[in-house]
Amino acid sequence: DQQVKQNSPSLSVQEGRISILNCDYTNSMFDYFLWYKKYPAEGPTFLISISSIKDKNEDGRFTVFLNKSAKHLSLHIVPSQPGDSAVYFCAASASSGAGSYQLTFGKGTKLSVIP
Amino acid sequence: KAGVTQTPRYLIKTRGQQVTLSCSPISGHRSVSWYQQTPGQGLQFLFEYFSETQRNKGNFPGRFSGRQFSNSRSEMNVSTLELGDSALYLCASSLPNLGYTFGSGTRLTVV
Numbered sequence: 001d002q003q004v005k006q007n008s009p010s011l012s013v014q015e016g017r018i019s020i021l022n023c024d025y026t027n028s029m030f031d032y033f034l035w036y037k038k039y040p041a042e043g044p045t046f047l048i049s050i051s052s053i054k055d056k057n058e059d060g061r062f063t064v065f066l067n068k069s070a071k072h073l074s075l076h077i078v079p080s081q082p083g084d085s086a087v088y089f090c091a092a093s094a095s096s097g098a099g100s101y102q103l104t105f106g107k108g109t110k111l112s113v114i115p
Numbered sequence: 116k117a118g119v120t121q122t123p124r125y126l127i128k129t130r131g132q133q134v135t136l137s138c139s140p141i142s143g144h145r146s147v148s149w150y151q152q153t154p155g156q157g158l159q160f161l162f163e164y165f166s167e168t169q170r171n172k173g174n175f176p177g178r179f180s181g182r183q184f185s186n187s188r189s190e191m192n193v194s195t196l197e198l199g200d201s202a203l204y205l206c207a208s209s210l211p212n213l214g215y216t217f218g219s220g221t222r223l224t225v226v
Contacts, residue, residue: 041219105157106157108157
């Protein structure tokens with residue numbers, strides 16, 4: 001049972017336009033959400049995160065929106081640049097209270113930004 | 116500041132063999148987690164170690180094991196390798212309640 005779903009395996013966007021990557025989750029215990037970016041032959045790199053007490057977090061060109069009632073989050077990249085072409089993973093965790101957490105990842109969306 | 120270092124980067128093993136992968140976390144990070152990435156399943160959590168103790172474990176068979184040393188370096192071991200174990204194995208280290216920093220991974224191919 002996949003608790004974090006990224007239903008679009010791939011997305012193509014023109015340079016300068018907005019990229020919107022979507023993620024849905026099923027576990028209501030998740031209270032922290034992250035986006036990672038991954039280039040081939042490298043490990044995932046942290047991009048941006050959001051706590052369940054917020055509905056929006058912004059960092060430069062990257063904004064993450066969280067809709068708890070719909071169990072949905074999205075990552076907006078504006079404007080998109082060719083260097084943003086990578087695989088983007090959505091991840092979620094539930095607080096364990098012991099300082100430990102494990103991330104549950106979606107299967108990723110491959111973003112291609114066309115010059 | 117050095118990042119998370121995983122060795123080796125690439126490995127080819129034969130079915131039935133065992134393999135040990137190594138991970139050196141960022142200096143000062145005491146938590147080390149391991150993930151398996153395959154094309155079909157994405158990234159899946161294997162286990163987490165903190166202060167030499169396994170603190171959390173994913174849903175993998177007992178053939179997958181790990182340990183952490185007093186200097187926080189970690190190893191994971193896979194015994195009796197199967198073709199389906201071919202994957203990118205990622206290690207990540209973190210400070211308490213903060214995000215992960217991933218290494219570049221070890222690409223394991225089982226033939």
